[in-house]
Amino acid sequence: MTRKNLTLLAVAAIAALALLGLALPRWLLFLCTMAASHGIVSVGILLIMRGGLVSFGQGMVFAIGGYAVALSVTHLGISDVVVLMLIGTIAATIAGAAVGPLIARYSGIFFGMLTLALSMVLYGILIKSTAMGGSDGFNIPRGTLLGMRLEGGTGDYILYVLTIVSTGLASLAVAIHTRSARGLVTQAVLGNSLRVEYLGVSVQSVMAMNFTLAAALGGLGGALTVLALGHIEPTFSYWTQSGEFVFVAILAGAQSVVAVFVASLALELVRSFSNLYFPNTWQMALGLFLLAIILFLPAGIGSLWSRRAGGKSPEPKISASEREAAR
Amino acid sequence: MQLALTILMDGLIYASWLFVVALGLTLIFGVLKILNIAHGSLYAVGAYMAANAVTFFAAWGFGGWYALLAMLLAAAVTALLLGPLLERGLLRLFYGRDEVILLLVTYALFLILEDAVKLIWGVNPYYVTEPYQLFGNVAFESMFYVGYDFALIGLAIVCGLIVWFGLNRTVFGKIVLAVIFNREMSASMGVNVDRVHLAAFTVGVFLAAIGGAFTAPMISVQPGISVSVIIVSFAVIIIGGLGSIEGAAIGAVVVGLARAAAVHLFPEAELFSIYLVMAAVLVFRPEGLFQRAAARKI
Numbered sequence: 260m261t262r263k264n265l266t267l268l269a270v271a272a273i274a275a276l277a278l279l280g281l282a283l284p285r286w287l288l289f290l291c292t293m294a295a296s297h298g299i300v301s302v303g304i305l306l307i308m309r310g311g312l313v314s315f316g317q318g319m320v321f322a323i324g325g326y327a328v329a330l331s332v333t334h335l336g337i338s339d340v341v342v343l344m345l346i347g348t349i350a351a352t353i354a355g356a357a358v359g360p361l362i363a364r365y366s367g368i369f370f371g372m373l374t375l376a377l378s379m380v381l382y383g384i385l386i387k388s389t390a391m392g393g394s395d396g397f398n399i400p401r402g403t404l405l406g407m408r409l410e411g412g413t414g415d416y417i418l419y420v421l422t423i424v425s426t427g428l429a430s431l432a433v434a435i436h437t438r439s440a441r442g443l444v445t446q447a448v449l450g451n452s453l454r455v456e457y458l459g460v461s462v463q464s465v466m467a468m469n470f471t472l473a474a475a476l477g478g479l480g481g482a483l484t485v486l487a488l489g490h491i492e493p494t495f496s497y498w499t500q501s502g503e504f505v506f507v508a509i510l511a512g513a514q515s516v517v518a519v520f521v522a523s524l525a526l527e528l529v530r531s532f533s534n535l536y537f538p539n540t541w542q543m544a545l546g547l548f549l550l551a552i553i554l555f556l557p558a559g560i561g562s563l564w565s566r567r568a569g570g571k572s573p574e575p576k577i578s579a580s581e582r583e584a585a586r
Numbered sequence: 587m588q589l590a591l592t593i594l595m596d597g598l599i600y601a602s603w604l605f606v607v608a609l610g611l612t613l614i615f616g617v618l619k620i621l622n623i624a625h626g627s628l629y630a631v632g633a634y635m636a637a638n639a640v641t642f643f644a645a646w647g648f649g650g651w652y653a654l655l656a657m658l659l660a661a662a663v664t665a666l667l668l669g670p671l672l673e674r675g676l677l678r679l680f681y682g683r684d685e686v687i688l689l690l691v692t693y694a695l696f697l698i699l700e701d702a703v704k705l706i707w708g709v710n711p712y713y714v715t716e717p718y719q720l721f722g723n724v725a726f727e728s729m730f731y732v733g734y735d736f737a738l739i740g741l742a743i744v745c746g747l748i749v750w751f752g753l754n755r756t757v758f759g760k761i762v763l764a765v766i767f768n769r770e771m772s773a774s775m776g777v778n779v780d781r782v783h784l785a786a787f788t789v790g791v792f793l794a795a796i797g798g799a800f801t802a803p804m805i806s807v808q809p810g811i812s813v814s815v816i817i818v819s820f821a822v823i824i825i826g827g828l829g830s831i832e833g834a835a836i837g838a839v840v841v842g843l844a845r846a847a848a849v850h851l852f853p854e855a856e857l858f859s860i861y862l863v864m865a866a867v868l869v870f871r872p873e874g875l876f877q878r879a880a881a882r883k884i
Contacts, residue, residue, distance in 0.1 A: 313686045365872055368621055368685055372824050373868055376861040379817060383857035498817065502693055509690055539704060546697030553691060554679060 265434055272517075273427040280419045285412060289487065290527050292419045296483035298523030299426040301507040302433055302516055303473030303480075308508060309437065310466055311449040312366065316374030317504045319381050320351040320474040322496035324481025326391065327351070329491040332399040340402035340409065340421060340486050347482025348475055355474020359467035378496050385493035396492025399485065415487075422483045429476055430516045436472070445469060506545075510552050512559015522560055592729065593846045599735040601842030602742035603801045607815060608822040608834045609749060610793030616766050616829030617786035619685065620677060623692040625794050626816030627699035628668060632795025633802040633811065634703065635660035637712040640802075644716070653717040657799040664795035669788030677787070678780075696816075704809055711808035718803040734803065741800060742838075745793065750831055762786060766829065817857075818845075821864040827874030836875055840867075 280288055300317050307314050327350035331337045337346070362373050386394040401409050409417050436442045444465050447455045452462045485491050494500060507526055511518035529548060533541030556562065611625045639660035640653045648656070672695065680691050721733025753759040764772045765782045773779045797815075805811065822841050826833025841860050848859035855862075867875060 313689075315689075361869075365868070368689070368828070369824070369868065369872060371686065371689065372621075372820060373865065376821070376824075376864050380858055380861045380865070383855070383861070387854040387858075499813075505690065506693075509687070540701045542697040543701035546694040546701075549694040549697070550676075550691065553683075553687060553694070557683075557687075 262435055262438070265438075266431060269427055269431040269434070273424055276423045276427070277420045280416055280423070285415060288415055288419050290531060291524065292415075292422045292487045293484065294524040294527045295422045295426045295520060296480045296487065297504070297527070298480075298507065298520040299429055299483075300477045300480035301504045301511065301519050301523060302430055303476035304504055304508040305511070305513060305516070305519060306433060306437070306445075306473050306476070307466075307469050308513060309442075309449060310445040310469055311452075312370045312466065313505060313508075314374040314470070314473065315371045315498065315501050315505060316376070316378035317473065317477050318496045318498065318501035319374070319378035320355055320477030321481040321484070321500065321504070322378075322381060322385065322491075322493070323354050324348060324351040324478030325485040325491045325495050326385075326481075327478070328482045328485045329397065329399050330391070332402070333397070338400075338403045340404050340418070343402060343486060344421070344425060344479065344482045347485070348479045351478020351481065352471060352475040355471040355477075356467075359470035359474070360463070363463040363466035363470060375498055375501065378501055379498060382493050382496040382498075385496060392492070394493055396490060396494075398490050401489060402486055418483075418487050422487065425479060425483065426520075429479060430520075433472075433476070434516050441465075441468070506549055510549070510559055512556075512561035514558065515561035518559060518561030525560075588729075589850060593843065593850050595726075595729075595731060596849070597843035597846035598739060598839070599731075599842075600845055601838040602735075602739040603797050604818060604822060604842060605742045605835055605838035606745050606800075607794050607797035608819040608826075608838055609745060609831065610790040610797070611819050612823045612826070612829055612831065612834045613749065613793070614787055614790035615823065617762060618673075618677065618681075618783055620688045620692060621685070621820075621828070622790070623689065623816060624672075624695040624699055625692075625790075625819065626812035626814075627696055627703065628664070628791050628794035629798035629815045630703055630807075630809075630812040631668065631699070632661050632664050632798030633805075633807045634707045634712065634798075635664050635795070636799035636802040637714045637807045639799075640714045640717060649716070651720065653714075653720065653803075657717070657802070658796070661792055661795035661799040664799075665788050665792035668795075669791040670784060672791070673784050673787040678783075681783075696812075700809070700812065703812075709809055711806040712802075713806055714803050716803070738800060741796075745796070746831065746835060749789075749793075753831070758785070818860060821860050824874055825864050825867045827871075827876035830874070830876040833874055833876030 280291070283291065300321050303320075304314055304317055324347035328343045328347040331343055331346050337343060358377065362370060362377075365373055385391060391397070401414055403409060404417060404421075408414070437445075444455065444460055447460075448462050448465055455465075456462055481495060484495075503526065507519060507522045510522035510525070526545075529545065530541065533544045537544065552559070607625070607629055610628075611622060614620055614622050614625070636657040639656040643649070643652050643656040676695065677688075677691065680688055683691075718732065718734050721737050724731045724733050724736060751759075753762060761772070761777055762782055762785070764775075765777060765779055769779060772782075798811075818841060822837035823829075823834055824837075825840055826835070826837030840863060844859045844863045845856060848855045852859075
């Protein structure tokens with residue numbers, strides 16, 4: 260797909276979704292807002308995952324984005340949602356750019372565990388800091404747009420549109436990036452990182468770049484979530500939250516950005532219905548769902564409709580003999 | 587001086603049971619190449635089983651020292667029930683997949699076990715404090731310590747030695763080491779790799795369960811204990827190097843001391859301190875303290 264077609268498609272999809280929002284009941288509208296704002300974080304994980312690494316600590320940038328927004332409201336008195344959204348994104352991008360180069364040299368499980376550690380460090384700091392609400396977090400009032408306070412059903416709808424437009428455009432940027440020369444190098448790193456280095460490309464800088472981009476998306480997600488939720492708490496940075504982001508990325512598979520949002524919506528729906536009908540076992544339902552996906556749909560739900568020509572499956576590169584031995 | 591001693595003792599006591607749990611985690615990783623997130627849940631199951639077993643034993647008239655036997659049996663039953671069930675019934679299906687996928691499989695397992703534990707034992711805490719008094723108190727440098735804590739340190743040393751001896755001085759242990767070193771080659775030499783996997787996983791579960799069983803008298807057994815345990819044992823084996831027994835021991839002591847120091851000096855930084863140490867170790871030794879850097883494949 261060319262860049263032009265991609266852009267047209269994305270704009271059309273955003274417009275369609277924005278119109279669809281008018282017809283949705285309020286609870287489903289909120290669910291979709293949450294799905295999109297969480298989904299964009301998982302898109303970030305997908306960016307990192309294309310290089311063969313998985314971050315189990317995206318909760319960190321998610322929380323940084325969220326807290327940047329919430330603190331800007333309470334301490335700086337900023338209430339414009341677009342400005343707040345940008346603040347959250349920029350704060351997380353700065354954090355990502357600072358951390359990225361440090362952790363880019365780790366591979367495999369170590370990268371995952373180190374990102375997990377960083378997010379848990381942040382969590383540890385947040386629950387102890389009484390100035391930022393401690394373990395309960397704090398509430399923020401609804402934001403404004405162009406001086407108008409976003410309240411009631413209209414406010415919900417405007418936040419939904421803001422979320423759809425910003426995450427949609429961010430996803431478009433990601434889709435264009437992954438097709439660019441810089442983005443394709445990541446795929447080469449997955450193929451063989453040593454050869455990529457022999458060709459004169461720094462694998463570390465590619466990975467640091469991906470991490471920073473993912474941080475920006477994570478911050479955006481955190482900012483949008485806080486704006487819609489009106490509440491922030493340290494669990495944003497907790498490892499189970501990060502686990503959910505990875506869950507969605509795996510569920511979606513590496514082939515399509517759209518699939519991430521579908522997966523994210525599926526998760527939100529499963530969560531809210533399980534909460535309603537079997538509140539004590541919804542984690543179990545989630546676990547079984549995840550196992551079923553990994554077992555029966557290893558390339559994610561994206562593989563159901565997107566069979567890119569020549570695209571390699573995200574199956575790990577393991578020789579047939581090793582697979583045989585493992586059996 | 588007094589403070590330093592307190593920190594040292596608290597750190598070692600914390601390190602003792604942590605080492606037992608982390609030993610299971612590192613053994614499972616070494617043999618199966620799976621970083622088992624559900625390990626903390628197995629610890630929790632062990633703790634609940636022990637709480638029940640001790641109560642039952644006491645009700646049948648086997649109080650006092652029999653409680654130790656009850657806890658040991660609880661751990662063994664947990665391992666024999668869950669080990670084969672999880673390895674044969676679930677993990678086997680995913681062998682050969684990417685490490686990260688396996689991590690997610692155990693994450694799913696963690697989610698399932700968490701709710702299963704709540705369904706079986708409910709959400710109310712269990713208290714079995716009686717065995718905690720078995721060893722009396724020990725006076726040490728004008729401080730009093732509970733004898734049970736020292737017994738735990740002894741248990742950790744015994745567990746570590748048995749696993750080390752089993753791996754390095756027995757035929758089956760050598761076979762396990764061969765499988766760790768090269769799964770494919772071992773299989774072609776006629777080693778029953780499936781059996782090694784099953785045995786290693788079951789022993790790993792037993793270690794998690796025994797850690798849980800013997801800490802049960804010290805804590806209130808309630809939902810949520812698994813999460814803190816898994817988070818800390820991850821740090822331990824990452825610091826020590828994945829798959830290394832010596833590493834797990836050093837890692838547990840380092841984490842124990844770091845945590846004890848934080849608790850006494852900066853109480854706010856309890857969890858923070860553990861991960862700070864882990865991050866610091868990884869900066870200087872990316873593969874952990876006791877792990878040789880792997881050659882990169884071209």
